[in-house]
Amino acid sequence: NFFTIDGGDGGSATAPIALSILFGKTIFEGLSITDDVLKKHNVRDRVKIFSSGKLYAPHMSARAMALGADAVGLARSIMIAGGCIRAGLCSGESGDCPVGMATMKKGKRRAYAQAIDQKIREIGNYIEAHDHGLLQVAAVVGVKSPSELNRSHVAHPEKVGH
Secondary structure (H helix, E strand, C coil): CEEEECCECCECCCCCHHHHHHHCCCHHHHHHHHHHHHHHCCCHHHCEEEECCCCCCHHHHHHHHHCCCCEECCHHHHHHHCCCCCCCCCCCCCCCCCCCCCCCCHHHHHHHHHCHHHHHHHHHHHHHHHHHHHHHHHHHHCCCCHHHCCHHHCCCHHHCCC
């Protein structure tokens, strides 16, 4: 069993912007609320929490883990490391990814594939740097693993939750 808590800056793309800004919870608030509810109902040990949504830097992933995330997804960051320019023209019937990364157009896919070895190195470098930074954060606060981070490691945890 698991929950994925996603969204950045208080909302998802499906919510009206005004509602997201005025009433939405940040990813960090959503994590702490979810963690608290699962603990309240004595099921936290049986349910994993995955987090994603604009967590591109190691300190952001560390904060997410300290607030209850068991794992952090880095899809957006990995896409950017691989060359995504966030043009919003991804795959699909009318999508035409300008870099050829997420397109159904064979010519553009072929062009991207010609640089695939370099893109793989860039993605690998990003993942390696992120993981190194996450381990550094854990070491600085005195734990052996990022999985040992908890709310006591967060500055002003009372401002994070509900």
